[in-house]
Amino acid sequence: MSDIPEDLRYTPEHEYVRETDVDGEVLIGITDYAQGELGDVVYVELPAPGDEFGQMEAFGTVEAVKTVSELFCPAAGAIVAVNDALEADPGLVNSDPYGEGWMIRLELEAPEDFNDLLTAEQYAALVADADEI
């Protein structure tokens, strides 16, 4: 059973979005369910601070056991920071996806977009459906 924290928002592509103490800035990573599906992460390719992305535009890739998966930006915005620790230890995505395994810090173009993302309840339903396939 994967961990789906109540206080986060989610995308159908299995990214999570966490609000920060700065208005309009969020932390983004992949969910516990996603890291479990991927297996051991061996490389994370992230953008540079200042890069801008549209909603659901690919912002990077993650590789696990010879499978490369694209990462999608949950909302339009500009990269404020990336998690450099993942370069040396990509396994943080597996061991602590909602903590030290975060990927990018994004300044939302429209902060209200946060509210359009999936709630924990909605995401849990999506994961349950996926597991039935």
Add this chain to the structure above:
Amino acid sequence: MTARGAPARPRGSPCVVLPYAVADGARNMAVDEAMLELAAGGSTLLRFYGWDPWCLSLGRHQEAPDRLLGRSPDDLRPGVDAVRRPTGGRSVFHGPEITYAFSCPARAWGGPRAVLQAVHRALAEGLCALGVPLDAVRGDDAEASVAEAARISAASCFRDPAPEELTARGRKLVGSAQCRRHGGLLQHGSILLEDRQRLGDLDGRDVGPHERAEAEVSGKGPAIGLNELLDPLPDGRLIVERLADHVARAFGAPAAPAAAPANPSAAIATSTALIRLATRYERVHRSGAWLWRR
């Protein structure tokens, strides 16, 4: 979605088998990327292909050696091409081999692991039908080897078998890699006709120290080709037909050889769409910016 307890699982559209083709590295990768794009739209596709000229492929995130960065692929080895795959893993030397590409909607056939298992199982059935004495398939339990196979390094993909990959006489015969994008899944891989993988090691070593010592004694590397397993080696078209038939049937298609698809009109229509899409991806794969990006 299937209701809980229902006997049937949702499935993707039946697999369409595309004609066998031989092309250079950039074209082959462009067509595979086009297959991935069509898969995101709902198609399940399979093709087998060859390489002319022979070609070294790098994994999506694999670092190219400093001595090669920014140089022409011809500098690698005279007459040998080079490309970077959209998929993960490590370098592969594409010489005497049969290459396959399979694409489908990412969740339609159970997800990446299920697809990896199903494609390899079908390839194994096809190879066994040809008389190839395969080893038992390795699962996720071989932890040390799994970690080594997953690690991105300068070593050839064929130096370490990953879970579910096919081996014979303890040596790797089939290696595969995957890519997921916009709801589509691409898996491609190499079935070796001869072992030339020493040419695919970017670090200039053919095998690790232990394996090197073994190879010096036995004259054998960590990979194996069908030429060492089948005597005589069947015609390539027969091998492709057998493998295509087994894989396509595993993914919902009626029995049919690759050279004569069961649904020719679907194959022709798909091929036309692929050619159009592949032209766009080909520009990327012919660029040094993509090839030498790491």
